[in-house]
Each structure stands twice: as structure tokens, then as C-alpha cells.
Amino acid sequence: AIPLVVAISTAVSAQNGLLIRNRTAFEESRKISALVFDKTGTLTKGDFGVTRVEAVDQQFEPDELLRLSSALEQSSEHPIAVGIIKKVKEKDIAVPKPENFNAITGKGVEAKVEGKDVKVVSPGYLKDEHISIPDGAYSSAAETVVFVLVDNKLAGYIALADEIRPESAEAIKVFKNNNIKVMMATGDNETVAKAVSEELGLDGYYSEVLPHQKVEIVKELQSKGEFVAMTGDGVNDAPALAQANVGIAVGSGTDVAAETADIILVNSNPQDIANLILFGKATYNKMI
């Protein structure tokens, strides 16, 4: 059966944006009963535009918040970073040089900029540091918000918007028709997670998820008898991809995610997963 599966997997991956690293993953894709997608860049386009920049500490002008943030974000590949840098370029703001740049796992980035300790972080980070979220930060359900800290004090925030991929809705129809539960696990805030989940009619979502929590999410579903597929794009996602019955690395994800995954979803398009599952079911039904 091995050469047949190899031949089929090759054919499927040639037709779709899939690379199958583990041949049993193709065989097992037909058993998937729950899919856990990441949000940014998979269910959504991952193409963020800055919608608002608000100062909380009036010492800082919005452009100054962008300028300080850009020093850090130029070293990050996160879609949020790409969105912030796009805005800074549009405004012709000169990007300062950072020192001691550090990515805070699943929470943001930090560096020294002109002698100041600057951080651009998630709402979860604020919670951990017992810093309250300013009024108005979540005035729109469609916005992802990151917070700018200067010397560990909240200076302001930057709101960004992304769009749902049109292909996501199509793919979700296929999953529903095949009785596959579709969930989302995102590091993004509750408001955005809920809005995306409702718009796509998902069966559930997990928001403000830290990388190690993704493993727990997979285990919890497995303990309920689900055969779980999970997507992920980062180094941090590797343990969850390994835990999943079918681990799917998306897009130009890091090598570590790709090395752990059973399948690589080249175009980050959920519809390619739908095609894989349908193709797997059809193939094995014929064989039996």
C-alpha cells in the first residue's frame, strides 16, 4: 500500500498547495473529526493595516508611538509587525535602531530604543503585568490591538485590522458537511476571536492562547475522542503540531514548524485542507 499512498500524496500535493511529509498523514486525513486552525494568515489574510494609533500617556504623540514601535517591528516577521512598518513607511517616519532586540514568546517584542526600554505586546502581557487595558482599546470588534510600553509604563496602543479570507467560508462548509468540528486557537484578543468565529460560524474558539496552551487544547480534544488536526506557523507551535494526530505547518512558517508537521500547507489556504480530506475519503472509500 505504501507506493500507492506515496503516488496519491504526490498527486494531491501537485494539484493543491500541500506538501505531505508523513505518508500516514495523508491516509489519516480522512479520519479527522476536529480541526483547530490558527487565525492570522490562515483563516484571515494576515495582511494587517493600521487603523488607529492612540496615546494613553500624553507625553507621546501617535507618530512617536509608531516611530518607537517601528524600531522593534523591523526585526519581526509577525504580520502585525509588517502592518506597522507599512504605516511607518507611508508616513515617512525614520526608523530608529534598536539594541538588545528580543521576541517575547507569544506576547510581543522588546528592545532598547534611544536608551528607553520599549515593548510592543499583546493584551495578555498587560494582564500578566497587572496593567489595566485602557478604555476604548476595543471599540471595534474587528481590530487587533497591541500595546506600546515605554520603560514598563503604558504609552499607548496601535489597532490593526485584517480580513477574513474568502476561501475560509467555503472550506468551513466542506468541513461541516463532513461532520468535522472547526475551532480556532489564536494569540489575538477575545473580541477579534469572537467576531471571526461568529462570522465564519465556527464550533468554538480559544483566544489569547499562549503557545504551550495549544498542546493542552489538542490533548483536551483528543481526550474527548476527537481525531485532531491542527495548523501552526511558528517555532512555538511545534509541540502542538507534534501532539496533533495530523500536524499542519502553514505558509512560509518556520523550519521548525515545518520539520515537526505531517503536512505543509504552502499557501496557508484552508480550502487545500478541505480538498485533502475529501480526496482522502474518496480514495479510501474506493480502496475498501
Ligand code: ADP
Ligand atoms: P497569532 O499568530 O495568533 O497572532 P502569536 O503567538 O504569533 O499568535 O502572537 C500572539 C500575540 O502576541 C499577538 O496577537 C500580538 O498581540 C502579540 N505579538 C506577537 N508578535 C508581535 C509583534 N511582532 N508585535 C506586536 N505584537 C506581537
Ligand code: MG
Ligand atoms: Mg502566529
